[in-house]
Amino acid sequence: MDIQLWREILDPYEQAVAELLVKFNNLKEEHRKKNIYSPIESVSGRVKTVTSILEKMQHKNIPFERMEDEVEDIAGIRIICQFVEDIEKVSELIDMRTDMQVFSKKDYLTNKKKSGYRSYHLIVWYTVQTVNGPKKIQVEIQIRTMAMNFWATTEHSLQYKYKGAIPSHVAVQLQKAADAIFVLDEEMSEVRSEIMDAQLDSQIQTNLVKDILTSIENMYKLDNKREVIKIQDEFYRIFQTHDIGELERFHKQLDIIAEGYRAQSIEEKN
Numbered sequence: 001m002d003i004q005l006w007r008e009i010l011d012p013y014e015q016a017v018a019e020l021l022v023k024f025n026n027l028k029e030e031h032r033k034k035n036i037y038s039p040i041e042s043v044s045g046r047v048k049t050v051t052s053i054l055e056k057m058q059h060k061n062i063p064f065e066r067m068e069d070e071v072e073d074i075a076g077i078r079i080i081c082q083f084v085e086d087i088e089k090v091s092e093l094i095d096m097r098t099d100m101q102v103f104s105k106k107d108y109l110t111n112k113k114k115s116g117y118r119s120y121h122l123i124v125w126y127t128v129q130t131v132n133g134p135k136k137i138q139v140e141i142q143i144r145t146m147a148m149n150f151w152a153t154t155e156h157s158l159q160y161k162y163k164g165a166i167p168s169h170v171a172v173q174l175q176k177a178a179d180a181i182f183v184l185d186e187e188m189s190e191v192r193s194e195i196m197d198a199q200l201d202s203q204i205q206t207n208l209v210k211d212i213l214t215s216i217e218n219m220y221k222l223d224n225k226r227e228v229i230k231i232q233d234e235f236y237r238i239f240q241t242h243d244i245g246e247l248e249r250f251h252k253q254l255d256i257i258a259e260g261y262r263a264q265s266i267e268e269k270n
C-alpha cells in the first residue's frame with residue numbers, strides 16, 4: 001500500500017473528527033448561552049496514527065480489508081465531564097441526536113478494566129459528505145471525568161514507555177491511583193450541586209455584564225453621551241456589590257431606557 005491510499009482512507013475520518021468537534025463544542029456553548037449547566041467540560045479529538053492502526057491490526061489479527069469495520073476507533077472523540085453524573089447526561093444527549101447513531105456502548109465505569117481504566121465508550125455511525133458521495137464511518141466517543149482522564153493519560157504514557165508490559169510494582173501503584181481517583185470522583189459528586197450553583201452564578205454574571213455593556217455601547221452611539229456615562233458609572237457601582245439580583249434589575253431597567261433612546265432617535269430622524 002502506498003502513502004496516497006492511507007491518506008485517502010483517513011481523510012473522511014479527519015473530516016468526521018473536525019465536524020464532531022464543532023458540534024460538541026456548539027452543544028457546550030449552547031448550554032452556556034442559555035445559562036444552563038453544561039455536562040460537557042471540554043472536547044478533543046484525533047485520528048488514530050497509521051502506526052497505532054497497524055499495531056492494533058497486528059495485535060487483533062485484523063486483515064487489511066476488514067480494517068475499517070474492525071478498528072472502531074480510527075476516528076476518536078473524547079468528551080471530558082466534571083462529574084460522573086454528567087457522563088450519563090452526555091450519553092443521553094448523543095442518543096437523542098439524528099446526525100449520529102449509537103450502535104455499541106462499553107461501560108468501563110461499572111466494569112472497570114483490569115488496568116484500573118474507567119471511561120464510557122460509545123461507537124457511533126457518522127456520515128461525512130465527500131466528493132465521492134456520503135461515507136458512513138465509525139467513530140469512538142470516550143466520555144469520562146477530568147479525574148479519570150488524568151489517570152488514563154498518565155497510564156497511556158506508561159503503556160507506551162513499557163510497550164504494554166508495565167512492571168508489576170508500577171501496575172500496583174496505578175491500581176492504587178485508580179482507586180484514589182474513584183474516591184475523588186465520589187467526593188466531588190457530593191458537592192456537585194454547590195459547585196454547579198457557583199458556576200451557574202458566574203455564568204449568569206458573565207452573560208449579564210456582556211449584555212449590559214453592549215446596551216451601554218449602543219446607547220452611547222445614539223448620543224446623550226453625558227447621560228450614558230452616568231449609566232455606566234452606575235453599572236460599575238452595582239458590579240462592585242457582587243449582587244446578581246441587583247445586576248439583573250439594572251439590566252431590565254437598562255432595556256427600558258435603551259428602548260426609550262431608540263424611539264427618540266427614530267423620532268429625531270423622521
Ligand code: 0O2
Nearest residue numbers: 048052056073106113115116117121142151152153155156
Ligand atoms: P489510543 O492510542 O487511544 O488510540 P477490546 O478488545 O474491546 O478490549 P479495544 O478494541 O481497544 O479493546 O477497545 P477499548 O477497550 O474500548 O479501547 C479503545 C480505547 O480506549 C483505547 O485505544 C484507549 O484509548 C482506551 N483504553 C482502553 N483501555 C485502556 C486502558 O487500560 N488504559 C488507557 N489509558 N486507555 C485505555 P487504543 O487503541 O488502546 O489507544
